[in-house]
Amino acid sequence: MNRKISLGLAIALMAIAAAITFIISTSYSMNIYNNLVADVQQRAEMYQKLEQIDSYVRAYYDGTIDEDKLIEALAEGYISILDDAEADYMTAQEYALYKEHQSGTHLGIGVYTREDGGYPTVTEVIANSPASISGISVGESVVEINGQSCLDLGYQEACEQLRSAAGTQLELTVRSAGVDRKVVLSTLQMTVGTVRTQVYGDLGYIKVSTFNEKTYQQFMAAYSSLRSQNVAGIIIDLRNNSGEVYDSAVNILTAMLPRGTPVAMNIAKDGVETVYETATGSQAPLVPICTIVNEKTKGPAELFAAALNDSLKSPVVGMTTAGDADYFETYPLYDGTAILLPISTLKTPNYEIEGVGVKPTYEASQPDGDSDEQLAQLDETSDNALRRAIEVVTSQIPN
Numbered sequence: 001m002n003r004k005i006s007l008g009l010a011i012a013l014m015a016i017a018a019a020i021t022f023i024i025s026t027s028y029s030m031n032i033y034n035n036l037v038a039d040v041q042q043r044a045e046m047y048q049k050l051e052q053i054d055s056y057v058r059a060y061y062d063g064t065i066d067e068d069k070l071i072e073a074l075a076e077g078y079i080s081i082l083d084d085a086e087a088d089y090m091t092a093q094e095y096a097l098y099k100e101h102q103s104g105t106h107l108g109i110g111v112y113t114r115e116d117g118g119y120p121t122v123t124e125v126i127a128n129s130p131a132s133i134s135g136i137s138v139g140e141s142v143v144e145i146n147g148q149s150c151l152d153l154g155y156q157e158a159c160e161q162l163r164s165a166a167g168t169q170l171e172l173t174v175r176s177a178g179v180d181r182k183v184v185l186s187t188l189q190m191t192v193g194t195v196r197t198q199v200y201g202d203l204g205y206i207k208v209s210t211f212n213e214k215t216y217q218q219f220m221a222a223y224s225s226l227r228s229q230n231v232a233g234i235i236i237d238l239r240n241n242s243g244e245v246y247d248s249a250v251n252i253l254t255a256m257l258p259r260g261t262p263v264a265m266n267i268a269k270d271g272v273e274t275v276y277e278t279a280t281g282s283q284a285p286l287v288p289i290c291t292i293v294n295e296k297t298k299g300p301a302e303l304f305a306a307a308l309n310d311s312l313k314s315p316v317v318g319m320t321t322a323g324d325a326d327y328f329e330t331y332p333l334y335d336g337t338a339i340l341l342p343i344s345t346l347k348t349p350n351y352e353i354e355g356v357g358v359k360p361t362y363e364a365s366q367p368d369g370d371s372d373e374q375l376a377q378l379d380e381t382s383d384n385a386l387r388r389a390i391e392v393v394t395s396q397i398p399n
Helices: 007-023 027-036 040-060 067-080 092-103 155-162 215-228 246-256 300-312 384-396
Strands: 088-090 105-108 111-116 119-125 141-145 169-176 179-186 188-191 195-200 203-208 233-237 262-268 273-278 289-293 316-318 326-332 338-347
Touching (some): 203 384, 215 246, 246 262, 246 300, 316 384
Antiparallel strands (some): 088 338, 105 188, 141 169
């Protein structure tokens, strides 16, 4: 058996070293790394141990080594030992989807999926997308694409085909409760709607499903439209909103809160506190306003509800929020992958949020569940939190 260090080993070690070096090259990652590894000697021992393991395996292991999987496992392992469950390593495909979610755009047929039995199974359908118009719904599985079984294609390749270049026509076999049907549709590059409005009597209602890079423009357009209709009060529904783009939420708050008000405070990991943004008050509500939240209201949405309550005394209706106000930074790696690290937390002057959540002024729950699908079946009488919010805002309207 050949026990010499091969050219493949040398290349693999260089790739591993490059990946690890890139990860620790940023200032924040270096701080984490220096906390984990006390001195240069320990760093040298870490590399030496890794090299020894690699040498023994390549010399004596009676099998093959997938170099790509090896590098992925090293990266995942590094992030997994950090003392923070929300730190994450993303594969190239995961990072591409993450950026798409953040950007507020989507390329494909308008679905997000998970793997179930080898098939792409729909977890979310974007409103007004080709999939939505074709009647594809959550829980259904795509079993064939253009006559090819998704099991033969493999989950990753099937997902890539569902995200083909705009204008690509696809014939899908969609399975629901064991029954198959054919659907023909084309892929599209689209902007994802995150805001919708409705009017209940003389009250305006704004539902914000997430905070991404498009939400600010969409919210302000909806908000301005309702104000132009002279509504007597506004309800902002933030239930199930777990978006991660704080800038959109903060930009909206900057316009709505009184001039000079600190919108948010950024608390770094070393405890240093800075004002994240100060309000301009250019779009003050001038009418009673309240928010609706639940246990799945998270991050920017929690900050939004807390800031309105802080500065405008706007009531909060619903259930205590998730209590997760971490501010994340994304660090792209050389091969299209990325790491996601929480670098600070956000709060308002009177709300800590992190680990606590935003407690409602008026508690209201939905006994049968409050997922997006369940809430979509309700109206202002059967939706307990919405009904309570209407009562609260109505009681605040001047006679």
